[in-house]
Amino acid sequence: DAKTTQPPSMDCAEGRAANLPCNHSTISGNEYVYWYRQIHSQGPQYIIHGLKNNETNEMASLIITEDRKSSTLILPHATLRDTAVYYCIVRVEGSNYKLTFGKGTLLTVNP
Amino acid sequence: GAVVSQHPSRVICKSGTSVKIECRSLDFQATTMFWYRQFPKQSLMLMATSNEGSKATYEQGVEKDKFLINHASLTLSTLTVTSAHPEDSSFYICSATMSYGYTFGSGTRLTVV
Numbered sequence: 001d002a003k004t005t006q007p008p009s010m011d012c013a014e015g016r017a018a019n020l021p022c023n024h025s026t027i028s029g030n031e032y033v034y035w036y037r038q039i040h041s042q043g044p045q046y047i048i049h050g051l052k053n054n055e056t057n058e059m060a061s062l063i064i065t066e067d068r069k070s071s072t073l074i075l076p077h078a079t080l081r082d083t084a085v086y087y088c089i090v091r092v093e094g095s096n097y098k099l100t101f102g103k104g105t106l107l108t109v110n111p
Numbered sequence: 112g113a114v115v116s117q118h119p120s121r122v123i124c125k126s127g128t129s130v131k132i133e134c135r136s137l138d139f140q141a142t143t144m145f146w147y148r149q150f151p152k153q154s155l156m157l158m159a160t161s162n163e164g165s166k167a168t169y170e171q172g173v174e175k176d177k178f179l180i181n182h183a184s185l186t187l188s189t190l191t192v193t194s195a196h197p198e199d200s201s202f203y204i205c206s207a208t209m210s211y212g213y214t215f216g217s218g219t220r221l222t223v224v
Contacts, residue, residue, distance in 0.1 A: 034212055043117070043204045043215035044155070098145060099206070099213050101155040
């Protein structure tokens with residue numbers, strides 16, 4: 001799986017949009033971009049994934065650049081409960097390939 | 112949505128004893144499950160891949176005789192930490208594959224005293 005690079009930490013004010021970047025310059029054509037988050041002492045939670053088109057669900061939006069070398073996860077209205085470590089992972093969809101976690105970004109939402 | 116149930120959530124055991132952690136897929140069948148370990152302030156590290164009806168595949172550096180994995184059915188995988196030592200104290204998390212990715216258990220905090 002392609003390697004990803006994320007900033008180690010970010011801060012965001014409650015109610016504002018949180019924009020979390022991820023670089024994946026070596027991504028292959030059949031690899032998807034996945035985002036997970038881990039709230040302290042819990043298992044990771046799936047957020048969203050996409051191949052090349054922008055995606056949106058009830059939790060977040062995913063913006064992938066045209067060259068697919070980077071992406072941004074957007075939490076439109078961050079709350080205190082969104083404080084967590086966010087992981088950007090690239091992998092082939094629908095396979096049983098192992099999921100490899102990097103260090104992620106610790107997002108702290110401040111009141 | 113798909114749920115993976117992991118038990119126990121916390122366990123304290125004495126050094127030298129064994130501990131079993133269960134991971135169940137509640138509303139789907141999981142032919143493959145994964146076991147991770149996470150030390151404080153670190154990321155998740157994959158320990159092994161568990162396939163129903165066959166032997167688990169362990170990552171490099173993980174002792175297969177110490178971390179016994181059994182995946183006897185499509186809904187249950189177990190991880191047994193044998194002869195536990197304080198350095199085995201960690202947060203253990205299981206996951207199962209879904210069509211859109213992975214779903215994770217809530218984790219087990221193991222403390223060996």
